[in-house]
Amino acid sequence: MRIFLNDDMHEVAPGTLAAALETLGFGGRKIATAVNGRFVAAAARPRTELADGDRIEVVAPMQGG
Amino acid sequence: MSSFYGVELKSRLLLGTSRYPSPAVLERAVKASGAQVVTVSLRRESGAGRAGQSFWSLIQSMGVRVLPNTAGCHSVKEAVTTAHMARELFDTPWIKLEVIGEADTLQPDVFGLVEAARILSEDGFEVFPYTTEDLVVAERLVEAGCRVLMPWGAPIGSARGLNNVYGLRSMRAHFPDIPLVVDAGLGVPSHAAAAMELGYDAVLLNTAVAEAGDPVEMARAFALGVEAGRAAYLARPMEPRDMAVPSTPVIGKAALGD
Numbered sequence: 001m002r003i004f005l006n007d008d009m010h011e012v013a014p015g016t017l018a019a020a021l022e023t024l025g026f027g028g029r030k031i032a033t034a035v036n037g038r039f040v041a042a043a044a045r046p047r048t049e050l051a052d053g054d055r056i057e058v059v060a061p062m063q064g065g
Numbered sequence: 066m067s068s069f070y071g072v073e074l075k076s077r078l079l080l081g082t083s084r085y086p087s088p089a090v091l092e093r094a095v096k097a098s099g100a101q102v103v104t105v106s107l108r109r110e111s112g113a114g115r116a117g118q119s120f121w122s123l124i125q126s127m128g129v130r131v132l133p134n135t136a137g138c139h140s141v142k143e144a145v146t147t148a149h150m151a152r153e154l155f156d157t158p159w160i161k162l163e164v165i166g167e168a169d170t171l172q173p174d175v176f177g178l179v180e181a182a183r184i185l186s187e188d189g190f191e192v193f194p195y196t197t198e199d200l201v202v203a204e205r206l207v208e209a210g211c212r213v214l215m216p217w218g219a220p221i222g223s224a225r226g227l228n229n230v231y232g233l234r235s236m237r238a239h240f241p242d243i244p245l246v247v248d249a250g251l252g253v254p255s256h257a258a259a260a261m262e263l264g265y266d267a268v269l270l271n272t273a274v275a276e277a278g279d280p281v282e283m284a285r286a287f288a289l290g291v292e293a294g295r296a297a298y299l300a301r302p303m304e305p306r307d308m309a310v311p312s313t314p315v316i317g318k319a320a321l322g323d
Contacts, residue, residue: 006109025112030121032107032150037142039149057109059150060117061124063091064106064134065081065221065249065271 001052017056018045031058067244067266069102069213070159070191072130076101077261078291079132079246080284081271088123090280095127098284102130104161104269107151132193134161139174141181148185160185161215161248161269163195171221171249175202179209186210195248198232200239207243214243215269218260219250222272226256230263237264254283254290261294262302 001014005024012020017033017040033040034057040048050056067074080100085091095103105124110117124131133151138144141164148160164181166174173196182192186209194206198216206214216236219225227233228250237245247260248269257268268291277283 006111008111029110030118030154031110032154034146034150037146039146039153041149041153059107059154060110060114061121061154062106062108062117063081063083063085063120064104064136065083 001050003050003053004055006056006058012050015050016046017048017050020050020056021045021058026058029060031060033058069193069244074101074267075099076288076291077267077295078257078288079104079248079267079269080274081269082120082124083271084275085280088120091275092123092127093281094274094284095129097281097288098274099288100129100284102132103127104134104271105131105155106134106136107147107154130159131155131157132159132161133157134195135163137165138163139165141177141184144177144181145184148181148190152190158189158191159193160190161193161195173197173217175199178202179205182206182211183209193246198229198236200235203236203240207240212243213246214240215246215248217249218247218256218268221249223250224252224273225250226252227259230259233260233265234263254286256290257287258290258294258297261291262297264298267291 003010003012010024012023036055076099078098078100079102080095080098081104082091133155135144135147138147144164151160162182164174164177166172178194178196182194185192192211193213193215194211195215196202203214219228244266246267246269247265251257251270252273260268274280274284
C-alpha cells in the first residue's frame with residue numbers, strides 16, 4: 001500500500017506504524033510520530049494499523065528558539 | 066529565587082539553540098551564558114538523516130534542562146499535536162507555547178494561544194506561553210492554567226529591545242506573583258538589563274547571541290546584563306525627576322563670584 005511519510009510517498013506492506021517505521025530506517029531512533037495529524041505515542045505504534053493513503057509525520061529533536 | 070512550575074533556577078537567562086555557526090559554538094555559548102534552560106524544537110527527519118540524533122546527544126551532554134517549543138505552529142491543532150510530540154520526545158511537561166498569528170511580525174495569535182494553553186494545561190502540560198503584553202490576554206492565560214507568562218519584548222529576531230516598556234511594567238505590577246519572562250526581540254545586553262530592572266524574573270533570547278560576531282562572548286555579555294539588571298531591581302532604583310538636582314552639596318561652597 002502507499003503511505004506518505006513527511007510528504008514523501010512510500011510503498012510498504014500492510015501493517016502497523018511500528019513496522020513501517022522499521023522498514024523505512026527509523027528503528028531505534030529518537031522520534032515522535034503523528035498519523036493524519038493525530039499524535040501517536042511510541043507505545044501505541046505497534047498497535048496502530050496503517051491504511052492506504054495515510055499521512056505520517058516523523059519528527060526528531062532540532063535546534064529551536 | 067523565581068520558581069518555574071516548581072523548578073528554581075539560579076540563572077535568569079534562558080537561551081535558544083538555533084542559528085549558531087556550529088554545534089561547537091552553541092555548546093560554548095550555552096556554557097558562557099550560564100543558562101540552565103535551553104529551548105529546543107522538533108522538525109521532520111528522514112530515515113537516513115541523523116541531524117536530530119546528534120543534536121540531541123549534544124544537548125544531553127550539556128546537562129541543561131530543555132524547554133521545547135511549538136515554533137512555526139499557526140493553529141491550535143498544530144500546536145497541541147506538536148506539544149504532545151515534544152513531551153514524548155524530550156520527556157518533559159514543559160512547553161513553550163507559540164501559536165503564530167501574523168507572518169511578518171510573528172505576533173502571537175492570542176485567541177488560539179489561550180485555547181491551546183487551556184487544552185494543554187488540562188492535559189498536564191506546564192505551559193510557558195509566548196504572548197503579548199496585553200493584560201486581558203494574560204489574565205485569560207492564567208485562568209487557563211499558565212503559571213508563567215512570557216510577553217514579547219519585540220518581534221522575534223528583530224533585536225529591537227523593549228518596544229512597550231509601559232506595557233511590560235504594567236504587566237509586572239498586575240501579576241506580582243506570576244513568574245514573567247521577556248521572550249523575543251532582545252538585541253543587546255542592555256535590553257536584557259532593562260527587562261530585569263523592570264522586575265522581570267528572566268529573559269529568553271536566541272538570535273542576539275547566535276548571530277553576534279562572537280556568539281560566545283555575547284552570551285557572556287548577556288549573562289552580565291541579566292545579572293546587572295536583576296541586582297539593580299533588587300537595589301530599588303531611584304525615581305526619575307524632571308529637574309536637575311545637584312549631587313554635590315551646595316552648602317559650604319566657597320564664595321568666589323563677583
